[in-house]
Amino acid sequence: MSDKKRPDILYTIVDEAPQLASVSLLPIIQSFASTVDVTVGTRDISLAGRILATVPEFLTEGQRQSDDLAVLGELVKTPEANVIKLPNVSASIPQLSAAISELQVQGFAVPDYPENPQTEAEKSLQARYDAIKGSAVNPVLREGNSDRRSARAVKNYAMKNPHSMGAWASTSKTHVASMPGNDFYANEKSATISAAQAGKAKIEFVDTAGKVSLLKGDLNLLEGTVVDATFMSATALRAFIRNEIVDAAAQGVLFSVHLKATMMKVSDPIIFGHFVYVYLEDVFTKHADVLAELGANPNNGIGDLLAKIDGLPADKKAEIAADIEASMAAKPPLYMVDSDKGITNLHVSSDVIIDASLPALIRAGGKSWGPDGKAADTKCVVPDNCYAGIYDETINYFKETGALDPTTSGSVSNVGLMAQKAEEYGSHPTTFEAPANGTIRYVLANGETLHSHEVAAGDIWRSSSANAAPIKDWVKLGISRQKATGSAAVFWLDENRAHDAQLIKAVKAILTEEGANDLGLQIMAPREATRYSLELIRQGKDVISITGNVLRDYLTDLFPILELGTSAKMLSIVKLMNGGGMFETGAGGSAPKHVQQLVSEGHLRWDSLGEFCALGESLTFLAESKGDPRVAVLGRAVDDATEKLLDTGKSPGRKVGQLDNRDSHYFFALYWAEALAAQTDDADLAAHFAPIAAELAAKQDVILAELSATQGQAADLGGYYHTDLEKTVAVMRPSATFNAIVG
Numbered sequence: 001m002s003d004k005k006r007p008d009i010l011y012t013i014v015d016e017a018p019q020l021a022s023v024s025l026l027p028i029i030q031s032f033a034s035t036v037d038v039t040v041g042t043r044d045i046s047l048a049g050r051i052l053a054t055v056p057e058f059l060t061e062g063q064r065q066s067d068d069l070a071v072l073g074e075l076v077k078t079p080e081a082n083v084i085k086l087p088n089v090s091a092s093i094p095q096l097s098a099a100i101s102e103l104q105v106q107g108f109a110v111p112d113y114p115e116n117p118q119t120e121a122e123k124s125l126q127a128r129y130d131a132i133k134g135s136a137v138n139p140v141l142r143e144g145n146s147d148r149r150s151a152r153a154v155k156n157y158a159m160k161n162p163h164s165m166g167a168w169a170s171t172s173k174t175h176v177a178s179m180p181g182n183d184f185y186a187n188e189k190s191a192t193i194s195a196a197q198a199g200k201a202k203i204e205f206v207d208t209a210g211k212v213s214l215l216k217g218d219l220n221l222l223e224g225t226v227v228d229a230t231f232m233s234a235t236a237l238r239a240f241i242r243n244e245i246v247d248a249a250a251q252g253v254l255f256s257v258h259l260k261a262t263m264m265k266v267s268d269p270i271i272f273g274h275f276v277y278v279y280l281e282d283v284f285t286k287h288a289d290v291l292a293e294l295g296a297n298p299n300n301g302i303g304d305l306l307a308k309i310d311g312l313p314a315d316k317k318a319e320i321a322a323d324i325e326a327s328m329a330a331k332p333p334l335y336m337v338d339s340d341k342g343i344t345n346l347h348v349s350s351d352v353i354i355d356a357s358l359p360a361l362i363r364a365g366g367k368s369w370g371p372d373g374k375a376a377d378t379k380c381v382v383p384d385n386c387y388a389g390i391y392d393e394t395i396n397y398f399k400e401t402g403a404l405d406p407t408t409s410g411s412v413s414n415v416g417l418m419a420q421k422a423e424e425y426g427s428h429p430t431t432f433e434a435p436a437n438g439t440i441r442y443v444l445a446n447g448e449t450l451h452s453h454e455v456a457a458g459d460i461w462r463s464s465s466a467n468a469a470p471i472k473d474w475v476k477l478g479i480s481r482q483k484a485t486g487s488a489a490v491f492w493l494d495e496n497r498a499h500d501a502q503l504i505k506a507v508k509a510i511l512t513e514e515g516a517n518d519l520g521l522q523i524m525a526p527r528e529a530t531r532y533s534l535e536l537i538r539q540g541k542d543v544i545s546i547t548g549n550v551l552r553d554y555l556t557d558l559f560p561i562l563e564l565g566t567s568a569k570m571l572s573i574v575k576l577m578n579g580g581g582m583f584e585t586g587a588g589g590s591a592p593k594h595v596q597q598l599v600s601e602g603h604l605r606w607d608s609l610g611e612f613c614a615l616g617e618s619l620t621f622l623a624e625s626k627g628d629p630r631v632a633v634l635g636r637a638v639d640d641a642t643e644k645l646l647d648t649g650k651s652p653g654r655k656v657g658q659l660d661n662r663d664s665h666y667f668f669a670l671y672w673a674e675a676l677a678a679q680t681d682d683a684d685l686a687a688h689f690a691p692i693a694a695e696l697a698a699k700q701d702v703i704l705a706e707l708s709a710t711q712g713q714a715a716d717l718g719g720y721y722h723t724d725l726e727k728t729v730a731v732m733r734p735s736a737t738f739n740a741i742v743g
């Protein structure tokens with residue numbers, strides 16, 4: 001598409017709740033934007049859309065779909081980029097398979113995911129599907145560093161209208177457990193690449209007989225890149241899991257594991273698989289042959305195991321099912337994802353995602369749900385020590401001091417190193433399960449071995465890197481946020497961790513280069529920074545966390561969930577390195593539970609506040625790049641409308657019968673139109689929107705009645721991953737009166 005035709009703003013088509021919300025909200029945005037000649041187009045980065053774009057040869061001409069992710073991936077490297085990015089599903093294999101089955105039922109001849117590929121064609125198909133798996137979208141689009149914070153109006157609202165917080169008892173038995181050693185933290189090595197070391201590097205495996213095989217070639221290392229290598233011992237991990245299961249039983253607490261199997265799509269499903277295996281070790285041992293024949297892979301969870309045995313003859317199935325039940329009954333009870341349906345922590349790796357799961361548990365006073373449907377103290381296993389300390393320290397702090405008070409608490413914002421697939425979140429192509437005992441080594445273009453580790457079969461080895469330009473951009477962003485706010489600012493870096501020690505050197509040099517040594521920016525290890533930040537916000541003060549990529553992710557759920565009740569309300573700006581802007585909507589995900597509620601009860605509790613915040617920023621950014629003051633007026637009116645929506649309590653409620661997402665969009669449109677009608681910067685715009693605002697206000701009763709007519713009834717979307725557009729529009733835009741006004 002030529003630049004001329006490209007819409008001014010690109011809005012992403014995604015999955016689950018945010019996508020349903022978009023079906024209602026986007027037409028409103030497009031209609032209002034068209035009055036100032038701003039076009040808002042869409043690009044499909046949904047899981048189903050990406051599947052269809054990946055296998056065109058299996059589809060009819062009419063079913064084929066362009067690779068919008070690739071198009072957007074190029075766009076974000078240009079100064080013209082202005083993207084509103086909603087959260088999308090980062091799929092586990094069971095989710096990918098479910099989406100494929102749904103498309104097949106809908107008449108798309110997409111092939112199954114080949115779990116055990118034999119032929120070259122199957123292997124190639126698996127590789128193509130694997131590129132869709134896990135967090136395949138965000139790392140491609142995030143060509144900039146991250147600036148996440150709560151907008152002032154949002155924070156003020158949360159202070160005046162606090163969410164519920166569970167009480168923290170000093171006697172709570174909830175705790176974090178991490179490996180005593182031999183994890184990624186303990187085994188990490190790191191170095192900064194010199195000019196003489198730059199160039200094409202490779203990763204090799206050397207077996208005990210000295211035979212060398214290439215794991216990954218063509219790694220193009222730039223001078224100044226920080227390159228790490230580390231591994232987690234599989235034997236140590238299994239021994240640790242066994243001990244923790246015994247300890248959970250002894251302490252009488254629920255057992256849980258918290259990983260990021262979506263973003264860390266290679267390493268963490270393997271770690272998850274070790275938990276599933278050890279928890280059901282007797283079953284996997286006793287039925288090893290049958291389960292191997294069925295292709296049951298513990299990495300895919302207990303849910304997949306149960307689905308696989310479903311195909312067995314009735315007596316065999318009953319025998320294994322009884323063994324699974326007996327095995328689970330003999331273990332400490334598991335943290336439940338859905339106790340009504342019997343879905344455990346170990347069912348699917350993508351159900352319990354650490355950034356959202358642990359903050360929710362901490363917000364609830366250290367409780368999670370057990371199989372009996374009751375809240376209970378919990379052992380939270382976070383195997384690796386790189387980041388577990390922040391949760392351990394938070395839990396310890398609340399046990400000592402009681403829960404945070406959102407009515408008086410300050411705020412922890414974040415500046416995160418993210419660009420160019422920084423750190424662990426870019427490590428998928430350089431992560432390997434050791435094929436046998438031997439050595440894995442990182443060899444540079446000049447022949448030097450940069451890092452090497454002796455590994456045993458099954459150990460999880462990975463290399464991460466962070467380029468110099470993003471590091472510099474990140475430090476400068478930290479400096480500018482500190483200058484803009486005057487808040488305390490802390491780099492969360494641990495001098496005892498190999499990677500962080502390299503970053504500390506770079507940060508210190510850049511602070512000096514930028515003349516920023518007098519600004520008082522501090523460097524603290526994550527555990528220390530956690531306590532320091534919690535103490536400051538308890539006093540009502542704000543603090544900026546300047547962190548690497550993983551902590552960016554973890555902290556921008558943890559603190560918002562404590563301060564605002566959810567991370568969905570965050571402002572999330574990606575200042576693209578080549579000058580464009582990407583505006584993410586909130587810091588959370590796609591809220592699958594909200595879809596279940598809409599489908600069964602006709603109520604969508606998704607809050608689009610994140611979209612409103614992103615839209616305001618996107619329009620303000622566009623106004624500057626287009627040099628069009630009318631666009632700035634439109635953007636300011638979005639912020640006014642958002643504030644009024646909060647002040648008047650028009651956000652969605654959790655329960656059927658309360659206002660829902662669709663109602664809140666009506667109020668957003670009303671207040672947006674009213675703000676445009678009331679402003680005095682642009683008389684033409686005011687004149688245009690005055691009658692729209694008046695009509696929206698006059699017809700409020702009929703619009704709200706039409707919007708809520710189907711509340712309490714089941715809703716048919718015609719699909720889950722690939723909903724039927726007509727049916728979804730009928731569900732999400734049920735008010736003919738409202739639709740006629742906004743066009």
Ligand SMILES: NC(=O)C1=CN([C@@H]2O[C@H](COP(=O)(O)OP(=O)(O)OC[C@H]3O[C@@H](n4cnc5c(N)ncnc54)[C@H](OP(=O)(O)O)[C@@H]3O)[C@@H](O)[C@H]2O)C=CC1
Nearest residue numbers: 087088089090262353356568588589590591593605606607
């Ligand atoms: N940027 C991205 O693309 C991201 C994508 N994801 C993806 O999202 C999916 C779900 O992840 P999960 O870990 O469950 O995290 P979510 O953030 O989707 O959900 C956790 C809970 O947060 C609350 N919540 C989140 N967003 C909103 C909102 N807009 N309005 C109201 N409440 C909200 C809901 O609480 P309640 O149920 O109590 O109402 C929800 O159940 C996964 O597929 C994951 O890969 C996750 C994070 C970021």
Ligand SMILES: O=C(O)CCC(=O)C(=O)O
Nearest residue numbers: 090135138262263553587
């Ligand atoms: O891409 C993903 O899987 C999750 C991203 C995420 O959680 C975040 O950026 O906060």
Ligand SMILES: [Mg+2]
Nearest residue numbers: 355553557587
């Ligand atoms: Mg996150």
